[in-house]
Amino acid sequence: MIYEKYIRVLYLDLTTKKIRIENREDLYSYLGGVGVASKLLEENLKPELDPMDPQQPVIFAIGAASTIFPVVTKTVAMFWSPLTGELGESYAGGRMAMTLFLAGYDAIVITGSSDKPAYITISRNNVEFKDARALWGLSCDEVGRVVREREPGGGKRSIIRIGPAGENLVSYACVCVDTYRHFGRLGLGAVLGSKKLKAISIVGDRDLPIKNFKEYFKVYQELYNRVTDTSIMSKYHDAGTPINIEPLNAAGGLPTKNLKQSVFEHGDKISGETFAHKNLVRKMACTGCPVGCIHIGQFRREFDKGHEYEAVSVSYDYELLFALGSFLGIKSSDEILQLIEVVENLGLDAMSTGVVLGWATEALAKNLITQEQTLVPLAFGNTQAYITAIEYIACKKNEFYSILAQGADKASDVYGGKDFAMTFGKNEMPGYHTGYGSIIGPTVGARHSHLCNGGYSIDQSMKEFDKEKLVEKIFAEEKERCMLNSLIICLFARKVYDRETILAALNSIGYNLTNEDLTAIGERIYKTKLRIKNMMGYDSKNVRFPKRLFETPSMSGQLDEKVAYELLDMYNKKVEEMMAKEDA
Amino acid sequence: MKVYLEVGSFLNRYTSGQTSLEIDISGDKTATEVVLSAGVPEDEIGFIAVNGQKVDSDYILKENDIIRVYPLIVGG
Numbered sequence: 001m002i003y004e005k006y007i008r009v010l011y012l013d014l015t016t017k018k019i020r021i022e023n024r025e026d027l028y029s030y031l032g033g034v035g036v037a038s039k040l041l042e043e044n045l046k047p048e049l050d051p052m053d054p055q056q057p058v059i060f061a062i063g064a065a066s067t068i069f070p071v072v073t074k075t076v077a078m079f080w081s082p083l084t085g086e087l088g089e090s091y092a093g094g095r096m097a098m099t100l101f102l103a104g105y106d107a108i109v110i111t112g113s114s115d116k117p118a119y120i121t122i123s124r125n126n127v128e129f130k131d132a133r134a135l136w137g138l139s140c141d142e143v144g145r146v147v148r149e150r151e152p153g154g155g156k157r158s159i160i161r162i163g164p165a166g167e168n169l170v171s172y173a174c175v176c177v178d179t180y181r182h183f184g185r186l187g188l189g190a191v192l193g194s195k196k197l198k199a200i201s202i203v204g205d206r207d208l209p210i211k212n213f214k215e216y217f218k219v220y221q222e223l224y225n226r227v228t229d230t231s232i233m234s235k236y237h238d239a240g241t242p243i244n245i246e247p248l249n250a251a252g253g254l255p256t257k258n259l260k261q262s263v264f265e266h267g268d269k270i271s272g273e274t275f276a277h278k279n280l281v282r283k284m285a286c287t288g289c290p291v292g293c294i295h296i297g298q299f300r301r302e303f304d305k306g307h308e309y310e311a312v313s314v315s316y317d318y319e320l321l322f323a324l325g326s327f328l329g330i331k332s333s334d335e336i337l338q339l340i341e342v343v344e345n346l347g348l349d350a351m352s353t354g355v356v357l358g359w360a361t362e363a364l365a366k367n368l369i370t371q372e373q374t375l376v377p378l379a380f381g382n383t384q385a386y387i388t389a390i391e392y393i394a395c396k397k398n399e400f401y402s403i404l405a406q407g408a409d410k411a412s413d414v415y416g417g418k419d420f421a422m423t424f425g426k427n428e429m430p431g432y433h434t435g436y437g438s439i440i441g442p443t444v445g446a447r448h449s450h451l452c453n454g455g456y457s458i459d460q461s462m463k464e465f466d467k468e469k470l471v472e473k474i475f476a477e478e479k480e481r482c483m484l485n486s487l488i489i490c491l492f493a494r495k496v497y498d499r500e501t502i503l504a505a506l507n508s509i510g511y512n513l514t515n516e517d518l519t520a521i522g523e524r525i526y527k528t529k530l531r532i533k534n535m536m537g538y539d540s541k542n543v544r545f546p547k548r549l550f551e552t553p554s555m556s557g558q559l560d561e562k563v564a565y566e567l568l569d570m571y572n573k574k575v576e577e578m579m580a581k582e583d584a
Numbered sequence: 585m586k587v588y589l590e591v592g593s594f595l596n597r598y599t600s601g602q603t604s605l606e607i608d609i610s611g612d613k614t615a616t617e618v619v620l621s622a623g624v625p626e627d628e629i630g631f632i633a634v635n636g637q638k639v640d641s642d643y644i645l646k647e648n649d650i651i652r653v654y655p656l657i658v659g660g
Binding site: 318450 | 592593594625628630631633638652654655656657658659660
């Protein structure tokens with residue numbers, strides 16, 4: 001809590017409907033964000049019970065600098081992932097961090113399960129459990145609309161909610177935050193679904209004066225100017241991350257058609273430039289961010305005969321264009337937006353959904369599964385078939401779709417095709433086939449995301465491939481991001497927030513930290529995450545890479561499976577050394 | 585000799601909006617030198633392709649080469 005030496009935690013139990021608030025001084029050394037969330041997850045986890053047991057906790061936390069400084073906009077969620085069976089960690093922007101901050105809570109711990117569908121309203125003086133039976137079954141869009149109409153606080157309110165996929169416990173169901181942002185990855189939507197929790201509305205309307213305003217504002221202004229007046233962030237506002245399609249495709253790093261290819265012959269039809277030219281209608285920003293990187297694209301849909309059309313708006317970014325575009329061979333921006341809209345409304349993670357369908361498409365072509373099971377003729381480029389298949393995943397239409405709803409790794413356990421089930425640690429791959437960094441990074445990353453350590457970015461920056469350097473950089477970045485995510489900075493701005501800037505920012509609001517403290521905090525958090533993974537039964541030595549990674553050339557050329565395993569061993573040794581130090 | 589430089593939508597902010605430039609060069613010049621001389625900052629260059637093929641930064645240009653400069657891959 002700003003200006004206090006404690007972390008204010010709101011505990012909610014959906015079974016007993018009990019509420020309590022604790023000011024936790026012992027969590028102060030974890031700063032906030034992922035540091036606090038991982039500690040709360042560790043102490044509330046029930047490793048002896050099933051990951052989806054009602055007693056398992058879901059943690060939300062904001063960071064030590066949330067909304068106080070520019071581009072510090074994220075909320076972290078931590079949970080036991082039903083997709084990977086281990087650490088669940090996901091981030092979302094929107095208004096959630098601002099509302100939690102101004103409602104006076106640093107973190108929320110939710111346990112238990114409601115006997116009937118519920119939603120929770122949170123404000124600084126009140127928490128209520130409310131009946132959501134009438135909302136059960138509604139899409140993310142619809143439930144957002146209803147809660148907006150029913151609950152007060154517009155403008156200072158955040159509404160997070162799940163769609164039918166979460167209700168039906170699809171392992172990669174997401175949580176929609178304020179319509180255009182998401183806790184996308186690792187199945188938080190299913191965990192909330194298992195708790196019968198349809199939505200949370202948070203109102204933050206506290207007035208919080210800044211102390212020592214002169215020092216604070218000096219830091220704020222410097223940061224604001226760097227964000228708005230330099231080119232560091234401008235590409236995120238301009239065409240946004242979809243700009244990646246063009247260089248990745250030209251360099252042979254764009255996963256295409258279930259990574260049978262790393263170059264998409266129709267890449268120019270789904271490029272950032274094409275989207276900007278044909279579909280982009282608006283840009284938005286998370287609260288507290290002057291950049292505005294949320295790109296809203298529009299497509300036209302005929303909703304009735306007689307030339308009756310409506311304009312449909314959805315947000316898009318690079319990962320969605322990869323997963324629901326090149327990975328499925330979709331060659332038009334309009335069709336990708338159609339797929340995004342279906343995924344959004346059903347409340348699925350777009351990345352996992354696209355990669356799972358890529359596996360299913362190839363499995364069908366290889367006769368590992370039949371059309372009697374898929375019910376639709378899945379084929380690269382067939383948008384209509386994919387739309388129907390996504391709907392079938394969300395409702396677990398038959399036994400095949402029930403298994404597909406558990407992810408590509410599970411589906412390949414059952415039907416075969418492990419070599420082309422494109423997952424890292426059971427989490428579906430991100431949109432980078434750039435080199436060894438793009439493989440090792442998400443594999444060793446605590447949550448198996450490209451965002452754990454930016455391995456793909458290290459591939460790009462390394463002039464010459466060097467095993468030691470690559471492993472060291474990934475290891476260092478993993479720890480550094482634990483620290484950054486305790487603030488919680490949007491990682492797009494990580495080049496703005498260098499160590500000097502972070503110290504100036506935090507110390508201007510009452511902290512008294514040194515560079516060494518930041519290093520220690522990063523390592524402390526990483527160790528906590530690794531202990532949690534261990535509690536959940538994860539063993540990094542059991543990891544296997546899909547062979548497809550070594551069959552299709554990457555941006556760095558053909559990759560060697562043996563080298564990848566060697567790099568994995570090298571990384572694991574570093575982790576063992578770090579953990580042994582703690583135990584000594 | 586003449587070479588041609590193509591600059592994509594983001595990087596053309598450094599070339600006064602021009603996306604296609606015809607450039608006269610004399611002597612041995614690398615693709616990187618031409619890109620930099622057109623105004624694209626080094627820290628914005630992802631990679632350079634010549635005649636559709638990705639090249640090393642020290643690639644020496646030939647008559648009528650078509651250079652394309654790509655931005656860095658961005659993200660979290």
